Amino acid sequence: MTSYxxxxxxxARKHLSxxxxxxxxxxxxxxxxxxxxxxxxxxxxxxRDALDSKALKxxxxxxxxxxxxxxxxxxLSGIGEDALSDQxxxxxxxxxxxxxxxxxxxxxxGKSGKSDGLDGNLANYGAxxxxxxxxxxxxxxxxxxxxxDAEVEDxxxxxxIVDVDLWQSHIIRVMSGDNPAYVRALLRWFMTRDSxxxxxSEVDCASLFxxxxxEPDKRHLRxxxxxxxxxxxxxxxxxLSDEEVADMVSHEAMKxxxxxxxxGKSKS
Numbered sequence: 723m724t725s726y727x728x729x730x731x732x733x734a735r736k737h738l739s740x741x742x743x744x745x746x747x748x749x750x751x752x753x754x755x756x757x758x759x760x761x762x763x764x765x766x767x768x769x770r771d772a773l774d775s776k777a778l779k780x781x782x783x784x785x786x787x788x789x790x791x792x793x794x795x796x797x798l799s800g801i802g803e804d805a806l807s808d809q810x811x812x813x814x815x816x817x818x819x820x821x822x823x824x825x826x827x828x829x830x831x832g833k834s835g836k837s838d839g840l841d842g843n844l845a846n847y848g849a850x851x852x853x854x855x856x857x858x859x860x861x862x863x864x865x866x867x868x869x870x871d872a873e874v875e876d877x878x879x880x881x882x883i884v885d886v887d888l889w890q891s892h893i894i895r896v897m898s899g900d901n902p903a904y905v906r907a908l909l910r911w912f913m914t915r916d917s918x919x920x921x922x923s924e925v926d927c928a929s930l931f932x933x934x935x936x937e938p939d940k941r942h943l944r945x946x947x948x949x950x951x952x953x954x955x956x957x958x959x960x961x962l963s964d965e966e967v968a969d970m971v972s973h974e975a976m977k978x979x980x981x982x983x984x985x986g987k988s989k990s
Contacts, residue, residue, distance in 0.1 A: 723759035724802035727819070728810035734817035734849040741821070752818050756808065762801045766819060769797035773823055784884040786827055787862060792878035794859060795866035806863075813848035815859040821847070824858045861894050868893065868905040880909040887940065888912060892947040901960055904950070907967040911975060912943065918972070925979045934986025942978055945985045949974040 729737070729752055737752040772793040781789060798806065805811045816824050828846040844850040848857035855861075869880040883889075893905055911918065919927040931938040950971065962970065978985070 723757055724762060724805050725755055725757045725759055726762045726801070726805035726808070726811050727753040727814045728756045728808055729753045729814035729818050729848075730810060731813065731849065731852055734813050734847060735844070737818055737821070738844065738847060738849055741825075749818055753814050756810075757802075757804050759802075762805060765797050765801050766815075769794065770820075772797060773820070783827065784886045787865075787886065787889065788882045788884045791862050791866040791869075791881040794862040795870070795878070795881070798863055799867070809848070809852065809854045812854040812857055812860040812863075816854070816857040817847040817849050820859065827858055855894060861890065864894055865889050868900075868902045869909055870902070871906055880906060880913070883909055883913055885912070888943065892943065896947065896951060901967075903960070903962065903964050903967045904971075907964065907971045908947070908950075910968065911971045915939075915975075918975070919979075922976070922979075924976070927979065930979065930982055930986075934982055934988055936987040936989045938982075938986060941985050941987065942975070942982075945978040945981075946971070946975050949978060 733752045737747060737749075740747040773790065775793075778786060778789055824847055828843055830841065830843050842850065845856035846858050848854035848860070850856070866878065866881045869878075869883075871877050871880055888909075892908070919925075934941075953970070953974070
């Protein structure tokens with residue numbers, strides 16, 4: 723068993739509302755301690771030290787996520803399922819303990835969308851709704867956990883892939899992203915997609931992408947994951963081997979290219 727801090731949705735919103743005040747808020751008002759047993763204090767202190775590393779300073783959004791994923795996973799993977807399965811623990815991390823990290827990664831802008839009258843940026847703190855899937859630390863940990871590759875010397879090599887849309891839209895948010903074998907296969911394909919395309923004998927990707935020249939790389943990825951998601955209703959990914967999942971991703975990527983007229987878009 724583990725004892726850990728947790729922040730309710732209401733307390734998260736109250737803490738964020740006090741950030742504009744001149745005096746620092748009393749953080750203890752915004753969380754309570756749940757569970758019994760060893761506390762997670764050391765793990766969170768280690769995570770703070772890791773996130774304060776000079777190597778993370780000045781990184782852009784995708785680069786920061788890629789560097790932070792393994793750090794978050796290494797610090798938290800051993801703290802116990804009672805904390806990791808509690809949404810209010812993730813809310814505490816994003817909205818209270820590491821508020822400044824999230825504020826820097828997701829600065830509020832005039833483009834922040836509105837949801838039920840609330841600033842959409844609150845989702846990154848786990849303070850928009852009960853579900854914390856959009857919160858920064860849940861995203862980082864879950865992405866690393868799904869992409870963890872125990873079969874190689876560096877098990878975090880796939881977690882360092884830089885592409886915000888890939889991780890948030892096509893792994894964290896979607897049902898098909900809950901299977902580690904599929905996530906690893908998709909990431910491997912994404913990492914080697916240029917060589918995969920250049921090695922095709924059936925399709926000339928250079929010519930295709932020259933015709934459909936409005937973000938063809940991004941649009942190909944989107945169509946590929948849609949295809950895999952549709953297959954999910956008939957194909958249980960968990961019963962496939964890693965090789966079979968990789969073949970499925972490659973096969974659907976090829977079928978997507980063969981129907982580029984449906985999803986491709988030309989600048990003209």
